[in-house]
Amino acid sequence: MPDFGLSGRVALITGSSKGIGYALAEGLAAAGARVVLNARSLGALNAAAEALRATGAKVDVLPFDVTDAEAVRTAVDGYEVTRPIDILINNAGMTFRSPLEDFPVEEFDRIMRTNVYSAFHVGQACARHMIARGRGKIINIASVQTALSRPGIAPYAASKGAIANLTKGMATDWARHGLNCNAIAPGYFETELTAALVADPAFTAWLEQRTPQGRWGRVDELQGAAVFLASDAASFVNGHTLFVDGGMTACV
Template identity: 45%
Template structure:
């Protein structure tokens, strides 16, 4: 059974790997045996790199600003030529909170570009060698807001609904070639994106009251799902949105 979840001999690329869920996913994949390519907007990824190498696995870093789709497309081809990537985890994402009637064009464009357009434009070149080899795993990070509307997060909810739909489309097209495309939909996780909600006593209390687990999720709660979807254990799982939310959507 351990062999089914082993990632030894595999290389995984994780975007948004500097902190939070991306860091936790990278460490989880390393503990399962994978070497890591850590992609982030800023070069200060030493903490994640150290935590990965402490597991005995190798780690390299790639600096790339995902807010620039043209740059992402070009660098994506460069990354695909330089590395053999067996697992791609599209974790990076941003959020902007404004009432919909006042939502700015900048807030709309920046979130859609980072969360959706760049995700697709990076996945294209990374997936091409996977399709040629006849094997690979792609894991997108969606959200419970792939199923709900949320409040004051028009661009984020739109982008995460689209990520879920894109996941299914790519699974349909690439499944016959041995590449599984799935997504993880985290619930309310303790990350920098959710700091404003946790600082708001009233909102924090209302969120906690709805989560059957009785707590906010931790980034580490996502890593097990990532290992499963990256491993042979999920070879017949395709186009699935795996919710990890402490029971939020069941309420």
């Protein structure tokens, strides 16, 4: 099915030296794309790039801080001189847990800068080039917390709710220029960031009861959704948030 192929496409994935971002890079590379890994640490990027190249993937690295608008523009514009960025996945994100009444203001600011501002900065920088070419794919990584919340993570939930509406806004402004702007909302996946929760028997028992599929997700199970939204198969999908959560948001 050629519409699902990404051969000849270039995909920038932010926060892709590990975890979900790295898994998404693996998936897009397997579909034929050249992947551009991003993080702040060049050492971590180079290690991830070597691991991907060992599988035969075409990989570049592009270190920059996604929360720094000027650094983002400089990096994206500089890379575009060599190759066009056809696909952007805004994956960079973080969280901090605290009761809302005690939530540190500086951590609230950091969550918003990392989870929301970054998608705006990188999305805008890439979209300016995509608009000029009349095509492009932007995929923002939302969360099951786009629709739900849990104690101690209200600012994170607010940031992921913002991502869903920013995605709608991107589609509203940029679809007429040939861009497809969508989001993927993962449920609970086993990653380095969730290791403590995975190791907590009480939390895992709650998760297994709360999720219709009865288990944690595997990061490779996000790859199909990303390849679909990045491909021509999704040419008339715009402003949509695709939940990949084992059915968690489908039930009470």
